[in-house]
Every structure is written in structure tokens, then in C-alpha cells.
Amino acid sequence: ELLPRLDPDEVRRLDRAHVFHSWSAQDLIDPPAIVSARGSRFTDHTGREYLDFASQLVNLNLGHQHPELVEAIAEAASRMTTMAPGFAAETRSQAAAMTADKAPGDLDSVFFTNGGADANEHAIRMARIHTGRHKVLAAYRSYHGGTAAAMALTGEPRRWGSEPSFTGVVHYWGPYAYRSSFHSDGEEQECERALAHLRQTVEVEGPGQVAAIVLETIVGTNGVLVPPDGYLAGVRELCDEYGIVMIADEVMAGFGRAGEWFAVDHWDVTPDLITFAKGVNSGYVPLGGVIVSGAIRETFGQRSYPGGLTYQGHPLACASAVASMRIFERDDIIGRARSLGEDVIGPGLREIAQRHPSVGDVRGLGVMWAVELVRDRETREPLVPFNATGSDAAPMGEVAAACKKSGLWPMVSGNRVHVVPPLTTSPDEVREGLAILDEALSVADAHTA
Numbered sequence: 259e260l261l262p263r264l265d266p267d268e269v270r271r272l273d274r275a276h277v278f279h280s281w282s283a284q285d286l287i288d289p290p291a292i293v294s295a296r297g298s299r300f301t302d303h304t305g306r307e308y309l310d311f312a313s314q315l316v317n318l319n320l321g322h323q324h325p326e327l328v329e330a331i332a333e334a335a336s337r338m339t340t341m342a343p344g345f346a347a348e349t350r351s352q353a354a355a356m357t358a359d360k361a362p363g364d365l366d367s368v369f370f371t372n373g374g375a376d377a378n379e380h381a382i383r384m385a386r387i388h389t390g391r392h393k394v395l396a397a398y399r400s401y402h403g404g405t406a407a408a409m410a411l412t413g414e415p416r417r418w419g420s421e422p423s424f425t426g427v428v429h430y431w432g433p434y435a436y437r438s439s440f441h442s443d444g445e446e447q448e449c450e451r452a453l454a455h456l457r458q459t460v461e462v463e464g465p466g467q468v469a470a471i472v473l474e475t476i477v478g479t480n481g482v483l484v485p486p487d488g489y490l491a492g493v494r495e496l497c498d499e500y501g502i503v504m505i506a507d508e509v510m511a512g513f514g515r516a517g518e519w520f521a522v523d524h525w526d527v528t529p530d531l532i533t534f535a536k537g538v539n540s541g542y543v544p545l546g547g548v549i550v551s552g553a554i555r556e557t558f559g560q561r562s563y564p565g566g567l568t569y570q571g572h573p574l575a576c577a578s579a580v581a582s583m584r585i586f587e588r589d590d591i592i593g594r595a596r597s598l599g600e601d602v603i604g605p606g607l608r609e610i611a612q613r614h615p616s617v618g619d620v621r622g623l624g625v626m627w628a629v630e631l632v633r634d635r636e637t638r639e640p641l642v643p644f645n646a647t648g649s650d651a652a653p654m655g656e657v658a659a660a661c662k663k664s665g666l667w668p669m670v671s672g673n674r675v676h677v678v679p680p681l682t683t684s685p686d687e688v689r690e691g692l693a694i695l696d697e698a699l700s701v702a703d704a705h706t707a
């Protein structure tokens with residue numbers, strides 16, 4: 259027996275003894291063991307079943323244990339499990355060609371990575387070499403990954419623990435009409451003012467010094483901030499004016515999550531580099547990458563690109579990406595994502611909002627939504643303070659606990675509950691989850707003014 263089975267108690271005991279967990283104080287956590295998972299549901303060691311409204315880490319676009327995806331991975335393992343990146347490999351070639359085909363404009367080559375953080379690392383490296391410039395502008399309220407450069411790009415508290423680090427990153431404010439940094443009176447003004455602020459930032463940093471502007475096309479963990487119409491086109495124009503590389507981080511928003519292959523497709527904007535991971539293969543095998551424009555590819559036509567990874571473009575990971583994209587095409591997963599958002603999640607959340615004084619704002623696209631909770635709808639005071647910990651964060655913990663108790667696994671971030679189930683979740687399952695959320699929000703209402 260090469261893979262002995264353990265009972266869940268033993269799984270938990272060994273975890274506590276030997277697994278060092280991310281973003282956690284090791285002695286203060288008690289992770290449940292998951293004993294089975296299928297579709298949009300998983301079951302823990304106590305036998306409680308949850309509807310997965312988080313898609314794990316917003317990566318499980320095709321749900322748990324998609325039978326054909328699992329089968330394709332087994333088939334690929336039997337054909338060729340691994341092969342160094344220097345060789346042309348069947349599934350790598352296919353995954354790159356298919357990804358390039360889905361990507362906008364002349365983004366035709368793919369530098370594969372193991373996940374999202376390293377995709378952003380390499381995007382920055384490419385932009386710096388391509389432009390011969392050093393500075394990189396990245397947004398506050400962003401997350402770009404847990405490695406050095408990706409952490410430095412990140413514009414939220416997860417960065418604080420690893421500073422000082424990578425040099426040359428300057429942060430700016432992106433659009434967020436509900437909590438405008440620009441005192442705007444709505445989406446249109448927010449767009450104008452956010453663009454004016456970005457332009458001013460570029461100008462004072464020195465346009466000739468700026469290699470790249472990095473942004474999440476739709477800000478994910480920091481609030482599902484959908485950019486107002488015109489914002490991305492404005493960033494594109496600014497980049498063109500000053501020869502700056504536009505990098506769209508689509509690690510979360512890409513591959514159908516926002517109801518398009520890439521979220522930029524909503525606004526017909528073509529960045530110079532797109533980074534992806536998560537939804538490309540639902541994380542069944544780790545995979546990410548950078549999709550590269552013709553001009554940047556050209557920079558490395560005759561000179562060597564200084565970077566690589568032992569496992570990049572791993573044949574097994576690429577096989578799962580190919581199979582996943584084929585399932586997307588065959589089952590119209592993008593269309594399903596769009597209609598889940600437009601017909602079920604959006605209307606459902608707006609209706610819930612009417613019943614709960616704690617709901618300040620509802621926003622999203624595709625299967626990427628946030629419910630922002632407040633103490634007071636008039637003042638918009640958040641239900642918990644920014645970066646709340648301990649007892650300050652308790653109201654959100656209570657909402658999460660109420661969801662879990664009723665069989666819903668929520669994604670809670672700051673003062674928001676994000677609604678991000680697998681794209682394959684049925685409308686009835688989504689309604690079931692929304693009903694649980696609806697009930698759980700009465701816990702938040704109790705904390706309102």
C-alpha cells in the first residue's frame with residue numbers, strides 16, 4: 259500500500275504535529291479534516307456537509323472532483339507525468355495554444371508558473387527588462403501573492419509582515435465608488451478622479467521611471483471592486499502615452515469567474531501582460547502563468563529571458579488546464595457563470611440587502627460577488643474596523659459561524675462576505691446557499707446602530 263488511508267482523527271493529529279500553516283499562528287488554529295468533496299459540497303470529520311460558497315480559495319471554478327477532470331489527470335499521468343520545461347511537451351503546447359487563443363489581442367505566448375504569485379513576479383521582471391525602467395505602480399486594496407515581489411505589490415495588511423522588501427513599488431488608489439478615496443458622487447466621477455489620481459502619480463514618480471502599472475482587473479479578496487466603465491481603457495491610454503507596461507492580474511477574475519474568459523473582455527481592453535492561475539484548472543494541479551504580448555515576446559526574441567522554474571508548464575498541470583478549458587467550451591461554463599450572476603446571485607443578494615440593515619452594498623459580476631456589511635447604512639461605518647483582529651473582528655466571525663452551522667462554507671474578508679461558489683453550482687444550490695446567508699445576516703443586523 260503506497261497510499262495508506264488514515265482516519266480523520268489521525269489526519270488532524272498529524273496536521274497539528276507536523277503541518278506548518280500559512281497566514282496563521284500555529285498554536286491558535288484547529289483545521290477541520292475534509293473527508294470527502296464533490297461538486298459544490300464537501301464534508302468534514304464531524305460529518306457536517308457544507309455548500310462551498312468560497313470555491314476553496316476562489317479557485318475551484320469547476321467544483322470538487324469533477325469526474326472527467328480527474329480522469330484526464332489520471333490519463334495524463336499515465337502518458338507522461340513530468341518533463342523539464344526545456345522540452346516541447348504535448349500538454350504544455352496545447353495548454354499554451356488554448357490559453358493564447360482565449361486571451362485578447364496579440365497576447366500569444368505563455369510563460370507558465372506554479373501559481374499566481376510567481377506569475378506576478380515574472381510579469382514584473384519582464385516589464386522591467388522590456389522598458390529598462392524600475393518603478394512599478396500597484397493599487398492599495400490589492401492582493402498579488404505571497405512571494406517577495408508579489409507581496410511588495412500587495413496593497414493590504416498581508417504585506418506588512420514582510421517589509422521592507424523589494425524596491426521600487428509605489429501604491430496608488432483605485433476606484434471604489436462605495437468608499438471613494440476621491441470624494442466622488444458616483445461611478446462616473448469616481449472613474450474620472452481615479453484616473454486623474456493615477457496620472458498624477460505617474461507624473462510625480464516620473465513617467466520615464468515607471469515600468470508597469472499592475473492592477474487586479476476586478477479586485478478580488480479586497481472587496482470585489484468592479485472598475486467603473488472607462489477606467490481600464492483610461493489606464494490603457496495612460497500606459498500607451500508613457501510606454502508603461504499594463505499588467506492585469508486575473509489570477510482570481512480570469513477563466514470564467516467574472517463571466518468572461520478574462521475579466522478585461524467586459525471592457526474590451528487588452529493589457530500587455532495577463533497573469534493567471536486558480537481557475538485555469540481549478541487548482542487540481544498547481545499552475546499559473548503570464549500571457550505575453552507580441553512586443554514583450556519580441557524583447558526576448560534574441561536575448562535570453564533571465565528566469566525559470568523547475569516545474570513550470572508541468573505536463574500534468576497543463577493536461578488539467580487543457581481538459582478544464584475543453585469542459586468550459588463543451589458545457590458553456592462561461593455562459594452559465596454569467597447567468598448565475600445575472601439571474602440568481604445578483605437579484606438574490608439585492609433582495610437580501612433590502613431585508614438587512616447590516617448590508618451596505620452588494621456588487622459583483624459573473625460568480626464573483628461581495629456583500630459589504632456596515633454598522634450604519636447612513637454613515638457606512640464598516641461592521642468591523644479595517645484589519646480588525648480578536649474581539650474587534652467578532653461580528654464577522656459570528657456571521658461566518660452562523661453560516662457554517664447551517665451548512666454553508668462562506669468566504670469572509672474584512673467586513674464582507676464574498677459569494678464565490680464554483681461556476682458549476684446549480685441555481686437551486688445557489689438559492690439554498692443564499693437562504694442560509696440571508697438567515698446568518700440577522701447576526702450582523704444585531705450589531706447595527
Ligand code: PLP
Nearest residue numbers: 373374375401402403509510535
Ligand atoms: N493575485 C490574485 C488576484 C489573487 O487573488 C491571488 C491569490 O489569492 C494571487 C495573485 C496569488 O496566487 P497564488 O496564491 O496562486 O500564488
